[in-house]
Amino acid sequence: MTAVAGRLLERANRSETFSASQLSNREVLFESLPGPLFVLDAQAKVTFWNRRFHALMGLSPEDIQGQPAEFVLAEADHARVRAVIGACLATGKPQTVEARMVMPDGAAVSYLWSGAPVFDGNGGISGIVGFGLDHSQEERARDLLRNHLRKIESVLTQTVLAIGVAMEARDAYTAGHQQKVAQLAEAIAVRLGIDGERLKGLNLAAQVHDIGKLGVPADLLTMPRRLTEPEMAVVRGHVDWGYRILRDIDFPWPVATMVHQHHERLDGSGYPLGIKGDEILLESRVLAVADVVEAITSHRPYRAALDLDVALEELERGSGTIYDGAVVSACREVIDGGFAFDSPKSLSR
Secondary structure (H helix, E strand, O other): OOHHHHHHHHHHHOOOOEEOHHHOOHHHHHHHOOOOEEEEEOOOEEEEEOHHHHHHHOOOHHHHOOOEHHHHEOHHHHHHHHHHHHHHHHHOOOEEEEEEEEOOOOOEEEEEEEEEEEEOOOOOEEEEEEEEEEOHHHHHHHHHHHHHHHHHHHHHHHHHHHHHHHHHOOOHHHOOHHHHHHHHHHHHHHHHOOOHHHHHHHHHHHHOOOHHHHHOOHHHHOOOOOOOHHHHHHHHOHHHHHHHHHOOOOOOOOHHHHHHHOOOOOOOOOOOOOOOHHHOOHHHHHHHHHHHHHHHOOOEOOEOOOOHHHHHHHHHHHEOOOEOHHHHHHHHHHHHOOOOOOOOOOOOO
16 A cells, blocks of 8 residues: 555544545545545535546446446445445544445455545535445455364364274273263253354363373273272373363363363262362263263173163252253253264264
8 A cells, every 4th residue: 555545544544534625636645545436425426536446347437427336336235335425424424334346247346445524615524535445355364264273173173083082992881982972962052052162162072071081091991890989089080181181272162171070060079179050161061961871871891781761860860969950951851852872973074
């Protein structure tokens, strides 16, 4: 942008106005700017334009003179632009609006338009001087950045999920457990009204909620008997291990905290922190319920799988004390609605 254009833009951004004397050399100013410029009269009709405007549109002077300000803009943007022009004429204050300019080939290019009132010798508003800056390059840059961030997020997520799969490979009895918990947790969360990015974060946390078992000796995970209390203390340490593995990864969701809290209980009887009630993330409360259902209804080294009714009875006994009552109710509704675990999917899905 030229120095003159920069000064003109600075004036508009500082909400300064233009007098007729300041526009006495408007042709020089207008032609120095890199974008389309125009002058509107008090009826918002085009009375003057620069060469850049003409070059972009390929219109003759007869095609431009006296046209309404929005005549080169996308029809869907007309009402918004007219409102901004009206505000500029009514208040005497500069205005800015984003609107698409329709090129001769039909392409609609996003421009950021700025307009400032022109005052006559008596202080009345005689029109508007407006200019546009191509906004499409900035939009394309934002799109590229968003796509790049999505790719980074995808690679990061797939890497973490791969670690989770590696953990499950150490324990044939819990293989697929995390994915099944994710299925039920997501169904419960949807019933509770959790959606969008928050649901996405919960799903990822569910798929790696036992990742900390990488820090637990494999023979404890496959022991064909109930564990002793010292052995259970070691297994309980998996939530701390999971937190350590995940805490320094810059996820857009509190995945590490969800994993850390998924064995906490509403009454403070859980581990590792013994926190209570709303101190526990809702996502972690959902994980707790889904985890219990899947664990009870699956085979374990020390017992066969139990019926779903047994899992629901456990939830009902602890509803409102151990487990979040709303989450338990949502879980029952999901199951009564016909929920069934799908077979675990491969990482490449």
